[in-house]
Amino acid sequence: MIKKSAIEISQLCKYYLESGRQHVIFKDLSLSVTAGEFIVLLGRSGSGKSTLLNLISGLDxxxxxxxxxxxxxxxxxxxxxxxxxxxxxIGFVFQAYNLIPTLTVAENVLLALELIHAIxxxxxxxxxxxxxxxxLADCLDAYPDRLSGGEQQRVAIARALIHNPDxxxxxxxTGNLDIDTGKQVLALLENxxxxxxxTLIMATHSEEVTGKADRVFVIKNKALTWVTDKR
Amino acid sequence: MRRLLKKASRHFLYLHPWQLVIAILGITLGVAVVISIDLALESALHTFKQTTQALSGKASYRIIASDGGLDEKLYTHLRVGQGVQNLSPVVNGYVHSTAITAKTFKLVGIDPLIENTFQSAWRQDNKTGNNLRLITEPNTVLISRQTAQSMQLQIGDSFPVTTDTGRHILKIINWLPENNARELFAHLLITDISTAQELFGVLGKLSTIDVVLAHDPAATIQRIRQALPANVLLMPLNEQAESLRQMTQAFSLNLTALGMLSLLMGMFLIYNTVSFLVIQRRLLFGSLRSIGVTRQQICRLIIEEALLLAMIGTVLGILLGIILGHSLLPLISGTINALYFPVDHSVLKLSPLQIGKGCLLGIATTLLAVLVPAWEAYRLPPHRLLLRSELESGVRRFIQSAAWLAVLFIFLGLSLVLLTGNNISMGLAGIFLMLFGFALLTPQVSFVLMTMLERLLARSPSVLVRLPVRMVKAEISRTGCAIATLMIVVAATIGMDLMIGSFRQTVSEWVKISLPADLYVSLSGNMQASHKSAADHLLKQRLAKLNEVEMLSSVLRTQLFRGHTRNKVSVFEINEKSRQGFIFKQQSHEIWTAFNHQNSIFVTEPYAYHHGLELGDNILLRTAQGEQAFAIIAIYADYSGDQGHLAMSRNNYLRYWPDLGFSGIGIYAKEGSNMIQLEARVKQLLQPYQTVKSEQAIYQLSMQLFEQTFRITETLRWLAGMIAFLGVFSALMAIQFERTRQLGILRAIGMTSGQLSWLISIETGLMGLIAGLFAVPVGFIMAYLFIFVVYLRSFGWTLAFYFNAGVVFQGFMLALVAAVLAAVLPALKMAHTKPADALRNE
Structure with a gap:
């Protein structure tokens, strides 16, 4: 059975103007992701991993x-x-968790649902x-600043999944978490x-994740290079 | 090290130019308002003093009489009989010219032959020979070159003027000197004394005699005083100027207080900006502290920045103050003219002292405003500087302590107001202390109200409904300050509107009651004029003979000496109906019989208040036969001026003073008379400078004058309001810009820019709602204190408090609309910011 394509990217270019000079992030980047696939994006800091996720989510x-x-x-x-x-x-999980500090754990998750329909x-x-x-059953009414990094990231995962995005x-x-907590969060997310x-696309520096992904890409020299394919 | 520190810190400031601009604008406007009021007030009074000096030269004393003027024989008697040298007789008054543009000149008649010891500014550069032409050629004048040129006149040209005695032609024979006093000469004409006497119809009379005390002053004073009649006084000129200054003290103090309110608003603005800049840079300061920069260095950095802002703002403030002062000067001079004494065409005068005062105010206010944020940055250890939540929890503890401090301030303010008797400054200080207390209480009140609202909304399943409430509560350090600023300005608006409204209503009712006649004839004119009294009586007889006239009343407004001061006196000829025109605050029995036939007197409420007089007290007035005692038999309401006056019957007056005619005649028409016809018939009997007006027309004129005297208050109130709203906008915008990242998260998880705008508007609307709700009771307290403390102590008026629901509603809406408007810019900015960029923002 041919799996349905979830994401189709072709000839994608992204550049910024910085002090009047054009700063190119990607040039003619193409990618096809089928539904249910787990893609990992590797690359050095500033290579454009976050930018690609922002483009796919429509943030940019x-x-x-x-x-x-x-x-x-x-x-x-x-x-x-x-x-x-x-x-x-789209469900988005950020490195810095990006929870709303003025809402409780439960409210942070509920907000994603309320934006779609009445609660x-x-x-x-x-x-x-x-x-x-x-x-996180004990933290429902706690505010994010009272939680540990791992707990905050789990809340962020719940927020990303609650509205059942594709x-x-x-x-x-896992960028802000210690190794053990990072592993737990990754396992949870994958599971x-x-x-x-x-469909899951994850930008990371962690080589460990690559073993679990269906495909792994590296962003290098403004282009996407395929590394492994387990399909 | 310090250079690098400054560089690290200032780079951040360059990224937030609008915050810097608003902070500088806050200082600029605050300083400008205070400086402009000070400048305009001082200039108006200085002009008065300078004009006197320019005309009187070295004269240090002045011989004055009441409105009847001085007999010119007195001058001869002093000079020839008593051998007093260095006397300068003066006749002055006002003439109107319609050459090119309508102009009013002060015409001063002098003796061109008097000794040079006077060294009057008008005399410099003019050779005595030229001045002699003033004597030899009748109707000749000296005028300023600039004024003449603006009227397209040259030396030798003539121009028409009008006085009470009719139309006259004056000829220019020379220019007034172009020295330091030339600006004061713009509306001045100098002529010979006899020309002035003819123009004003005061033959044989002098307005004043100036005196220079050259040798043995004490003996000369003694000699002059012995030669003067009982109702003529020798007054030191500086004492006269001082008494005029004291007359305007309450007025000046009230204006200064309004200026200080602007500065207080400016202070909030500076506080908001500097604390925003500190909070925004907590990461930077935290990092600097972590690598070993000391608390003192961080603190010094913040204070140095604030000082720089203060200096720029102050310099700009002084410049703007000068410009603003030019606009305020006519308003302030106009009010002084209307309420106190004539200040002729004031010129703005800037002294180094005023510049120093402005600098001190700007810098001191800024330093005071940065104390709290600098302390915040100073006291937090490096790791805590990094956490916003720690900062907020610290602030929450602080606002709880501040609330107790606020209660203390309110209590202290109230005590000051209640326990300082008639002291205006202490009353105003008490009100300021209370206002500051209420401002300090606002964050805690906001926090409590938001907690209550949060509990109320807890049942709602919607997170979006709770979010704005949480946003206000969570950042109370910023939102609380913005709400406090908004609350103060709205409370001031409500308070002043209620006060002005109550005052307007009180005055309106008073004017209506004090105008019992149908028509009023105004008989303005120089009371020294020999023909005036006879002409007035003749007119009164003619008016009484008109068929439609049932009865007449009359008033003479003059001045009499009580001790060494001139007091305004209204001399009434009262009939059955005009008795209804008084609103008595206190009165004895059978006052009308006593008023007409005994040595008794009425005093107005402000007069009684300022002089500490009560019913039954005696007032000693100077007459030609010596001092006479008059018993106070009634105290009545009067809002025509804040110095107050005395009122006596015409019978009483004529027993001791000469008949100077009338200032006004009230006409009571018979039932069913055609008022338009009657007015027309009265007009036919009048001279061109006399007028007749219906009671309704006078009512309207009075109310116009009322609005005019409040124009300066209104202007200053709007300026204070403008600064405050700038502060509120700046604070609210800072809050929103500061949470750009948080708003970016909301956009990232699917909130549209429209929803975000709505969210921001609801949040700021909630802040406006709290400010509006709290401002209503505070505004009421302010109005109450203004009416029953400030106005009573300043002017001696008791006003009725009139509640106006419209004012309260407007104030409340003002808070709400201003707060929601402040959300527009951040909402627009967020709508145009890509969520990805917002998320990158730190």
Whole structure:
């Protein structure tokens, strides 16, 4: 059976203007990701891993080229439409967790759902269930600044998954964590995403993750180089 | 090391230019308002003093009489009979010219032959020979070259003027000297004494006699005083100027207080900006502390930056103050003219002392404002500097302590207000202390209100509903200060609007009651004019003969000496109906019989207040026969001026003083008379300089004058408001810009820019709501204190408190709208910021 394509990127270019000079991040980058795949992006700091994730999620528009996610042409969408797209299709896990400091753990997760529809008791139960699954049942009413890094990242994973998006983007999710906590978080993320059949693209420095990925790419010299393919 | 430290710190400042601009603007506007008020006030009073000096030269004493003027024989008697040298007789008044543009000149008649010992500024450069032409050629004048040229006149040209005695032609024979006093000469005409007497119709009369005490001053003073009649005084000129200055003291103090309110708002603005800059750089300071930079070095860095801002802001503030002072000068001079004494065409005068005062104010205010943020940066250890949450929890403890301090300030302020008797400065200081206390209390009140609202919303399943409340609460260090600033300005607006409204209503009712007649004839004119009294009486007889006239009343507004001061006196000829025109605050029994037939007197409320007089007290007034005692039998309301005046019956007055005619005649028409016809018939009997107005027209004029005197207050209030709103905008915008990353996260997880704008608006709206809610009671307290403390102590007026729901609603809406408006810019910025960029922001 031919798997459906989740992400199609072709001839993608991204550059920034810095002090009047054009700073090229990618040039003619192409990539095809099938639904349910686990992709790892490797590369040095500043190579453009985060930028690629931002482009796929619609946080940043490309300078040139095409991005198609679940048959939606992102380049043809307005800023408003890209936001709505992100709301439904993307779950984002950041290196710095990026939780809202003024909301409790449960509220941080519920917010992602409320942006899609009005909250019901069923949604609340769903949130509690997911957070319990992530071993955060005791922290439902705690504020993020009272949690450890690992706990915060688990909340961020819950927020990324609660609205059942097709694609999970993780930008160095273990970058701020110690080795053991990092392993736990990775295992959790892989487990949840694999089980739910979601597409996962993870930018990381960790070589350890590469063993679990379906495909591994390196961003080098403004281009994407394929490293391994387990498919 | 210090250079590198400064570089590390200033790079951040370059990235936030708008914050710097707003901080500088805060200092600039605060200093500008205070400087401009000081400049305008001082200039108006200085002009008065300078004009006197320019005309009187070295004269140190002046012989003055009440409105009847001095008999010119007195001058001859002093000079020839008593052998007093160095006397300068003066006749002055105002003439109107319509050449090219309408202009009012002060015309001063002098003796061109008097001794050079006077060294008057008008006399410099003019050879006596030239001045002699003033005597030899009638109707000749000296005028300033610039003024003449603006009227397209040259030496030898003539121009028309009008006085009470009619139209006259004046001829220019020379220019006034172009010395230091030339600006004061712009509206001055110098002529010979006899020309002035003819122009004003005061033959045989003098306005004043200036005296230079050359040799043996004490003996000369003694000699002059012995030769003067009982109702003529020899007054030191500086004492006269001082008494005029004291007259305007309360007015000056109230304006200065308004200026200080602007500075207080500016201080909030500086505090907001500097604390924003400190909080934003906590990472930088934390890093610097971690690598060994000391607390003192960080603290010095912040203070040096603030000093730099203060210096730039102060210099700009002084420059703007001078410009603003030019605009305020006519308003302030106008009010002094209307309420106190004539200040002729004031010129703005800047002294080094005022510049020094401005510098001190700007720098001291800035340093005071940065104390708290500098202390914050000083006291936190390096690791805690890095955490915003630690900072906020520290602030939460601080606002709890501040709330207790606030209660102490409010209590102290209230005690100052209640326990300082009639002291205006202490009353104002008490109000300021209370206001500061309320501002200090605001963050805690906001925190408590937000906690209550949060509990109320806890039942709502929506996270988005709770988010704005949490945002206000979580960053109370910033939101609290913005709410406090907004609360103070809205409270000041509500307080002043309620006060002005109450004052307007009180005055309106007073004017209506004090105008019982149907028509009023104004008989302005020089009271020294020999023909005036007879002409006034003739007119009164003619008016009484008109068919439609039922009865008449009259008033003469003059001045009489009580001790060494001139006091305004209204001399009434009262009928049955005009008795209704008084609102008595206190009165004895059978006052009308006593008023007409005994040595008794009424005093206005401000007069009684300023002089500490009560019912039954006696007032000694100078008459030609010596001092006479008049018993106070009533104290009545009067809002026509803040110095107050005396009122006596015409019968009483004529027993001791000469008949100077009338200042006004009230006409009571018979039932059913056609008022328009009557007014027209009265007009036919009047001279061109006399007017007749209906009671309604006078009411409208009075209310216009009321609005005019409040224009300066309104202007200053708007300036203070502008600074405060700038502060609020700056604080609210800083809060939003500071959390760009947080807003970026919301965008990243799917919040649209519209939803984000809504969220920001709800948050700032909530802040406006708290400010508005808290501002209502504080505004009420302010209005109450203004009416029953400041106005009573300053002017001696008791006003009724009128509640106006519209004012309260407007104030409340002002807070809400201003807060929501402040959200527009950050919302627009967020809408145009790519979420990826916002997420990168630190």
């Amino acid at each position: 528009p490309p300078s040139k080229g095409h991005i198609e996610v679940n048959d939606i042409h992102l380049c043809e969408l307005t800023e408003q439409q890209r936001t709505i797209f992100r709301r439904h299709h 019901s008791d069923y949604d609340r139960d769903q949130v509690v269930s997911l957070l319990t699954q992530l071993d 694609i999970i983007l993780a930008d160095e999710p 949840l995403v694999r089980k739910a059949g979601k």
